[in-house]
Amino acid sequence: MTTVAALLRATLWERRAGLARLAAWSAAEALPAALTGLLTARAVDAGFLAGRPTVGLLWLGLLGAAVLVGAVGTNRAYACLGDVVEPFRDDLLRRVVAGALAGAADGRVDDAAVGRLTHQVEIVRDTWAGLLTVVRGFLFAACAAIVGLCSLAAPVALLVAVPVLAGLGLFALAVPAMIARQREYVHTDERLTRAAVTAITGHRDVAAGGTGDQVTRWLGRQVDAQARVERRLATMAVTRGLSLAVGGWLPVPVVLLATPWLVRQGLGPGAVLGALVYVVRGVQPALHTLVQGVAAGGLRFTVTLDRLLGSCVPAAAPARARRAGRPGRAALCLRGVTFRYGPHADPVLDGFDLDVPDGDHLVVVGASGIGKSTLAALIAGVLRPQSGTVEVAGLPVAEAVPAELARHRVLIPQEAYVFTGSVRDNLRYLRPDVADPEIVRAAARLGLSELVDRLGGLGATLRPAGLSAGERQQLALLRAWLSPAALVILDEATCHLDPATEARLETAFAERAGTLVVIAHRVSSALRARRVLLLDGHRALLDSHSGLLARSAAYRELVGYWAGGAEPVRSSPTRGRSAPLPTGSARRTSP
Numbered sequence: 001m002t003t004v005a006a007l008l009r010a011t012l013w014e015r016r017a018g019l020a021r022l023a024a025w026s027a028a029e030a031l032p033a034a035l036t037g038l039l040t041a042r043a044v045d046a047g048f049l050a051g052r053p054t055v056g057l058l059w060l061g062l063l064g065a066a067v068l069v070g071a072v073g074t075n076r077a078y079a080c081l082g083d084v085v086e087p088f089r090d091d092l093l094r095r096v097v098a099g100a101l102a103g104a105a106d107g108r109v110d111d112a113a114v115g116r117l118t119h120q121v122e123i124v125r126d127t128w129a130g131l132l133t134v135v136r137g138f139l140f141a142a143c144a145a146i147v148g149l150c151s152l153a154a155p156v157a158l159l160v161a162v163p164v165l166a167g168l169g170l171f172a173l174a175v176p177a178m179i180a181r182q183r184e185y186v187h188t189d190e191r192l193t194r195a196a197v198t199a200i201t202g203h204r205d206v207a208a209g210g211t212g213d214q215v216t217r218w219l220g221r222q223v224d225a226q227a228r229v230e231r232r233l234a235t236m237a238v239t240r241g242l243s244l245a246v247g248g249w250l251p252v253p254v255v256l257l258a259t260p261w262l263v264r265q266g267l268g269p270g271a272v273l274g275a276l277v278y279v280v281r282g283v284q285p286a287l288h289t290l291v292q293g294v295a296a297g298g299l300r301f302t303v304t305l306d307r308l309l310g311s312c313v314p315a316a317a318p319a320r321a322r323r324a325g326r327p328g329r330a331a332l333c334l335r336g337v338t339f340r341y342g343p344h345a346d347p348v349l350d351g352f353d354l355d356v357p358d359g360d361h362l363v364v365v366g367a368s369g370i371g372k373s374t375l376a377a378l379i380a381g382v383l384r385p386q387s388g389t390v391e392v393a394g395l396p397v398a399e400a401v402p403a404e405l406a407r408h409r410v411l412i413p414q415e416a417y418v419f420t421g422s423v424r425d426n427l428r429y430l431r432p433d434v435a436d437p438e439i440v441r442a443a444a445r446l447g448l449s450e451l452v453d454r455l456g457g458l459g460a461t462l463r464p465a466g467l468s469a470g471e472r473q474q475l476a477l478l479r480a481w482l483s484p485a486a487l488v489i490l491d492e493a494t495c496h497l498d499p500a501t502e503a504r505l506e507t508a509f510a511e512r513a514g515t516l517v518v519i520a521h522r523v524s525s526a527l528r529a530r531r532v533l534l535l536d537g538h539r540a541l542l543d544s545h546s547g548l549l550a551r552s553a554a555y556r557e558l559v560g561y562w563a564g565g566a567e568p569v570r571s572s573p574t575r576g577r578s579a580p581l582p583t584g585s586a587r588r589t590s591p
Contacts, residue, residue: 011084011087011088011091012084014087015083015084015087015088018080018083018084019084021080021083022077022080022081022083022084022132022136023136025073025074025076025077025080026073026077026136026137026140027073027140028069028070028072028073028076029070029073029074029077029140030070030073030140030141030143030144031066031069031070031073031144032063032066032067032069032070033070033140033141033144033145033148033281033282033286034144034145034147034148035062035063035066035148036063036066036148036274036277036278036281036282037145037148037149037152037274037275037276037277037278037281037282038148038151038152038274039059039060039062039063039066040059040060040063040270040273040274040277041152041268041270041271041273041274041275042059042270043055043056043057043059043060043063043270044056044268044269044270044273044274045268045269045270045271046059046270047059049268049269049270077136081129081132081133084132085125085128085129085132088125088128089121089124089125089128092121092124092125092305093121123301124301124305127301128301130293131293131294131301133293134289134290134292134293134294135290135293135294137286137289137290138286138287138289138290141282141283141285141286142164142282142283142286142287144282145160145278145279145282145283145286146160146161148274148278148282149275149278152267152271152274152275152278153262153265153267153271153275155262155265156255156262156267156271156275159251159254159255159258160251160254160255160275160278160279160283162254163246163247163250163251163254164247164248164251164283164287165247166246166247166250167243167244167245167246167247167248167250167287167291168243168247168287170239170242170243170246170247171239171240171243171247171291171294174236174239174240174243175294177236177239178233178236178239181229181232181233181236182233184229184232184233185226185229185230185233188222188225188226188229189226191222191225192222192223192225192226195218195219195222196219196222199215199218199219240291240292243291244287244288244291247287247291248283248284248287248288249284251279251283251284252276252279252280252284255272255275255276255279256276259272330355330356330357330358330391330394331356331357331358331359331360331392331393331486331487331514331515332354332355332356332379332390332391332392332487332515332517333354333355333356333389333390333391333394334352334353334354334355334378334379334388334389334390334391335353335388335389336351336352336353336387336388336389337349337351337352337353337378337385337387337388337389337390338350338351338352338385338386338387338388339374339378339383339385339386340386348371348374349371349374349375349378349385351388352375352388352540354533354540354542356515356517357515358393358486358514358515359514359515360515360516360530360531361510361515361516361518361528361529361530361531362515362516362517362518362529362530362531362532362533363517363518363519363520363525363526363528363529363531363532363533364376364517364518364519364520364532364533364535365520365525365526365532365533365534365535365555365558366534366535366536366537366558367536367537367558370535370536370537371535372491372519372535373413373414373491373492373519375519375535376411376413376489376491376517376519377411377491378390378397379392379397379409379411379487379489379517380397380405380409380411380489381397381398381400381402381405381409382411384397384398392405392408392409392487393408393486393487395408406430406483406484406485407484407485408485408486408487409485409486409487409488409489410430410480410483410485410487410488410489411489411491412473412476412477412480412488412489412490412491412493413491413492413493414491414492414493414495415469415472416469416472416473416475416476416477416493417472417476418462418464418467418472418475418476419462419464420461420462420463420464421461421462422458422459422460422461422462423452423455423456423457423458423459423460423462423475424436424439424458424459426462426475426479427439427458427475427478427479427482428479428482429479430479430480430482430483430484430485431482431483431484434482436458438482439458439478439482440452440458442478442481442482443478445481445508446474446477446478446481446504446505446508447501447504447505447508448474448475448477448478451471451474451475455471462475468496469496470496470497470501472496473493473494473495473496473497474497474501474505476493477490477493477494477505477509480509481508481509481512485514486513486514486515487514487515487517488509488512488514488515488516488517489517489519490506490509490516490517490518490519491519492519492520492521494506494521495521499522499524502522502524502525503524503528506518506525506528507528510528523558523559526545526559527545529545530544531543531544532544532545532548532555534548534552534554534555534558536552536554541555
C-alpha cells in the first residue's frame with residue numbers, strides 16, 4: 001500500500017490548486033451545517049418562547065439564506081471535482097497501457113490486462129471521485145457541527161464528540177479485515193476474467209471436442225468462488241452498522257439523558273434543540289456517509305489501485321539475476337550468434353561474433369534482405385537468437401527486462417513510431433523526467449527547432465496521420481537523442497529524409513556521447529563511419545570504408561551500385577578516430 005499512498009500524495013500535490021478551489025466551495029456548502037443548530041436555538045429561545053415570533057422568523061430567514069449559499073457551494077464543488085479526478089484517471093490509464101505493452105514486448109501474455117483496462121480503471125476513477133466527495137463532506141460537515149456545538153455550549157460538544165470518536169475508532173479497527181477481503185475479491189475477479197477469456201478464445205475447440213460440459217463446470221467453479229468472496233465481503237456490513245450505531249445514533253440519547261443537567265447549567269430549551277439538530281442533521285449524516293463511502297468505495301479503491309500499480313508498472317528485475325554493465329566493457333558484444341526464422345530455414349546469422357567498443361561509430365551495409373535489420377533487432381533484444389549470446393554494456397540481452405534494456409540501448413526502426421498526444425509526450429517517451437529547456441536545446445542541436453515550431457510547439461497535439469514519414473523519423477530521432485541509452489541503433493531511420501538532413505542528423509549522433517550503430521541505405525553513411533561491417537550472405541567483413549574498398553569486391557560492387565543511383569558519393573570526415581582496425585572481429589554469416 002506504500003505505492004498507493006505515494007501516488008495519492010503526488011496526485012494531490014500536483015492538483016493542489018484544484019483542491020484549494022474544491023475546499024473553498026466545500027466551506028460554502030457547509031455553511032448551513034454550521035449555522036442550523038445555532039440559528040434554530042436563537043429562533044426558539046429569543047423568538048418563539050419569548051413571545052416574539054417575528055424575531056424567530058428572522059432567525060429562520062437567515063437560515064434560509066445560508067441554505068441558498070450552501071446550494072451554490074454544492075454546485076460549484078461538484079464542478080471542481082472533475083479537475084482532480086479526470087487527470088488522475090488519465091495518468092492511471094497511461095500506466096496500465098504502458099505496463100501491458102511492456103509485458104507483451106517481454107513475451108508475457110496477460111489476459112487480465114483487459115479487465116484492468118476496462119473494468120478496474122473505471123472502478124478506481126469512480127471510487128476516487130466518491131472518496132473525495134465523502135471525505136471532504138465529512139470533514140467540513142463534522143467541523144461545522146462541532147463549531148456550532150461549541151458556540152452553543154462546550155459541554156454539549158464534549159458529550160457528542162466522545163461517542164463519535166468511539167464509532168470512528170471501531171470502524172478504523174475493522175478496516176484491515178475489510179482491505180483483506182476486498183483484495184481477495186479483486187484477485188478472484190481477475191481469475192474469473194482470465195477463465196472467461198480462455199473459454200471464449202477456445203470455443204471452437206471446445207465445440208469440436210465436445211467438452212462444453214467440462215468447460216461450463218470449470219467456469220461455474222470460478223463464478224462460485226467469486227460469489228463466496230462477495231458474501232464474505234458483505235458480512236462486513238455488520239461492523240459498519242455497529243460503528244454507525246455508536247458514533248451516529250448514541251449521541252442522541254446521550255444528549256437527551258443529559259438535558260436536565262444541561263438545563264441546570266443554564267442552557268435553554270432552544271439550545272438543547274439546536275444541539276440535537278447538529279447531531280441529527282450534521283454529525284450523524286456526515287458519519288454515515290463517511291463509513292458507507294469508505295467501506296463501499298474507499299476499500300475497493302485502495303485494493304484495486306494497489307493491484308493495478310503492482311501489475312501494470314514494470315518491476316525491476318531481481319539484482320541476483322542481472323549483471324549491470326561495468327566501465328571498460330564493450331558497448332556491444334555478440335558471441336556465436338545463430339539466428340533463423342524457422343526450424344528448417346537457412347540461418348541469417350551463423351556463429352556470428354562481433355565486438356563494438358564504447359564510443360564506436362559502426363555502419364552495417366549489405367544487399368537488401370541480407371540480414372542487416374535482423375542484426376539490429378538481435379542487438380536491441382527484439383529478436384532472440386537460437387544460440388549464442390548478445391550483451392549490451394555487459395548486460396545479457398536475453399535476461400534483461402524491457403525497462404532495463406531501455407536504459408542501455410535505443411532502437412529507431414525505418415517506420416518511426418509516433419502516437420496521438422502532445423509533442424512533449426512523444427519526445428519524453430523514453431525519458432519522462434526530461435525538462436522542456438533540455439528538449440529545446442536538443443532540438444536546436446539536431447536542427448529540428450523549426451520542425452517543433454511548425455508542429456505548434458511542445459504542447460501541441462500530434463496526430464500521426466497528419467505527419468509525413470520524414471517528420472515522424474525526425475521526431476523519433478529527437479526522442480532517441482533525449483533517451484538515457486548510451487547505445488543508439490538507427491535501422492534505416494533516415495530513409496525518408498534528404499541526404500543533407502540525414503548527414504546533419506547522423507553527424508550529430510556521431511558526436512553524441514556513447515556508441516552509434518547505423519544500418520545504412522546510402523553510401524554516405526559508410527563514409528561518415530569509423531568502421532563498416534559488410535554482410536554479403538557468405539561472410540562478414542569488418543574494416544574502414546577505404547579498407548573494404550581495397551579488399552572486398554562485393555563492397556566495391558555495392559558502392560558502385562549506390563554511386564550509380566540518383567545520389568552522388570561524397571567524401572566526409574570521419575569521427576576523428578584512428579583509421580582502419582584489424583578485420584576478423586566478425587565471422588561467417590551463412591554457408
